Amino acid sequence: MNLSQATIPVTIILVPQGAEYQAICRGINQITSRPLPLILSIPIGAEPVTQYLETWLKTTTNFPQHSLPKVLVMGLCGSLSPNYSVGDIVVYNDCVAIDRNQDRPQPLVQQCCSQLTSLVQQQLGNKANSVGDSGYDCAPLAPQFWGEQNSKSPPKLGDLGGLSKTKPTRIHTSMGEQNSQSPPELGDLGGLSKTKPTRIHTSTQQRQANLVRGLSSDRIIWSSSEKRQLGQSYQADVVDMEGFATLSVLNPKGFAVAMVRVISDDSDYNIPDLTPAISADGSLKPFPLAMGMLKQPIAATRLIRGSLRGLKVLQQVSIRLFS
Structure with a gap:
């Protein structure tokens, strides 16, 4: 079967809570x-997600070795490179x-499944130009940091993790609701005296599935200078925590x-x-x-604002991969 005509054979999606x-x-x-694939809500951070998956593997039905489920990790990520901006779709190679x-000569590397990755990238490549904005009219809980989902108890196979019960949730900040048509004035941001508008891709033709190296951190990488430094040190393009x-x-x-993520904050x-808001169990x-x-x-x-843009793209990516 031609890859362009194949159906993504994923049976489980892992996605950060919230x-x-x-x-x-x-x-x-x-x-x-x-x-439909089974959707599991995972906690935030390396240690919590490790504990979650180890518990899930022990408590779920034993899988036959010849037909283990194929897993797709989805979610948002941050850019470590000026080549990738808010709204870009990335597929992890490793x-x-x-x-x-500090004594280790080379960083620790984990490879994604090359065959499944190729299939996912091909599927997104074929349909990248069709990925559009679904249009939130309110701010759903923005990325991992506004999550309400409980990841402590892994669901059984067959439980779609509340699939039919989810709905957008409106948030309010101290500045009131943001008007999506009127970007805020940009002032001093953490010592950067001059700022410029964040590049956000809005044209569906710009959204291509880029093959990247991901970097996983044990904390939130919030500084633009550290993002660029880590990107260069590890030859990585994006950062996540799981x-x-x-x-x-x-x-x-x-x-x-395989892993597919959408960028919600860039390196500029x-x-x-x-980080202080993330508890030891991966909740907030x-x-x-x-x-x-x-x-x-x-x-x-x-x-x-970047998270809302990323979430719109993420939702459409899930439709395109599995429809």
């Missing part, structure tokens, strides 16, 4: 022409982890894993440092979250 999970559910819920062992850990658990078990600007602490956003309102507004 807005990303809800966006995927909204997209998948529009598909009626084929069996993933490295920030290495605290990719490497997911591959480290599932690859040794023989699962075929700082975002709020929300509301008060530190609110304080982190209020301390940097302009950066917070930019993060929310």
Whole structure:
């Protein structure tokens, strides 16, 4: 069968809790022409997602070795390179982890399944020009940082993780609701005295599925200068908090894993440092979250706007992959 005519053979989608999970559910819920994949809401961060997946593997039905489920990791990510901007679709070739062992000559690397990755990239490449904006008329919980989903108890196979119960949730910030037609004035942002409008792709023709190297961090990379430095040091294009850990658990078990993410913040600007808002179990602490956003309102507004754009694309990507 030609790759362009093939159906993505994914049976499980892993997606960070909160807005990303809800966006995927909204997209998948529009598909009626084929069996739906199981959607699992995973926690934020390497250690929580490792514990979650290890527990899930122990408690779920034993999989026959000859027919292990094919897994697709989806969600948002940050750009480490000026080549990738808000709204860009990326497909991971491999993933490295920030290495605290300074004596190690090479970074730790986990490969995605090349065959499944090629199929996903081909499917997105064929349909990239059809990916459009679904148009949120309100701000759903923006990326991982406004999540309400509980990831502590892995669902059983067959449970679509609340697929039919999700709906957009409106958020309010201290600055009031943002008018999507009127970008805020850009002032000083974390020591950057001069700023320029964030590049956000709105043309569907601009959205191509780029093959990238992902970098997984144990904390939020909020500084634009650190983003660029890490991108150069690890030869990585984007950053997340779950990719490497997911591959480290599932690859040794023989699962075929591919990763598709959409960029929600680029490398030109700082975002709020929300690391203190992430608890040890991968859930969020509301008060530190609110304080982190209020301390940097302009950066917070930019993060929310970029996240909304990324979520729109993410929802459409899920439709295109599985319809």
